[in-house]
Amino acid sequence: MTDGDRHEFRTTASRIEYEGAILALRVDDVVMPGDATAVREVVEHFGAVAIVAIDEHDQIVMVDQYRHPVGDRLWELPAGLLDEPGESPVAAAQRELMEETGLSARTWAVLVDAAVSPGMTDEAIRVFVAQDLQDIDRPDPEHEEADMHIHRIPLADAVRKVLNGDIVNATAIAGILALDVARRNDVALRSVDAPWSTRPTKLAQRRHPSGE
Structure with missing residues (x-):
């Protein structure tokens, strides 16, 4: 055909x-x-962003938090919804990194885009890599985030956790393995405003038709 x-x-x-x-x-x-x-x-779905924040020691910032649909605590990347009208994906990622980990980053790039489960949902996620990290104030967490724990683990250990089944969150798997491959092969990453053809729009347009 x-x-x-x-x-x-x-x-x-x-x-x-x-x-x-x-x-x-x-x-x-x-x-x-x-x-x-x-x-x-x-x-x-609104769509979402996630962040592979990596420090000068090649450690990535991860969180473990309770996820009610699976009834378990999962190792995850800092992440959040694109549910703020008019907020760009990178601005949402910067906000989520601050809110969940108390960190900011000077250097940002697009790491990978993923359609989460295209057989049933239009949900898509853009994963950024963030470098040159700095500590800043973190807002008081609420709900599941009040039970969230923050960890820094070497990238190589995170890859092993993916392959041995300790990390099962699909976004975390995509981000960790993409960063590992990109670094090993010296792949040039996309700019933060790179086109994103699979970003979902229908829910946001219906809720916020004026974009505000």
Whole structure:
């Protein structure tokens, strides 16, 4: 099949079945090959950012926190939602790094973009690498973050934790392995304002149609 022969998956109807604080459930009628129509459920999401913050000793900053959907505490990167109207991804990453770890960074780049679970959700995440770290004041944490613990571990140890199953958070896996590969192969990273074609927009546009 050539690119010109590819089917156009048209949405003929769409409805919102549930609207929550940080997500929505949308149901679409989609035209399949052969002109049959199938129902597809889509979890709409704001999108998110995460940060691989690495210090001068090649240690990365990680957190462990309770995640209710899996009923466990997970090793994760500092991360957060893109739910502030008008806030750029890098500004959101800088805010989350400060709020979760009490750190700022002078040097930023895009490390990797990931579609989290494209079979069911439009959620996508942009992972930044942050360097030249500085300590700053951290706001008082709330909810799960009040039980969050901050760690610095060597990048090589983090890679091993991924491969032995201690780190299972998908965003952390992507960020840790991407940084390791980039450093080993001297890969030039993208600028903080690099295009991001898979960034979700539907939920944010419906909640904040003016962008404010």
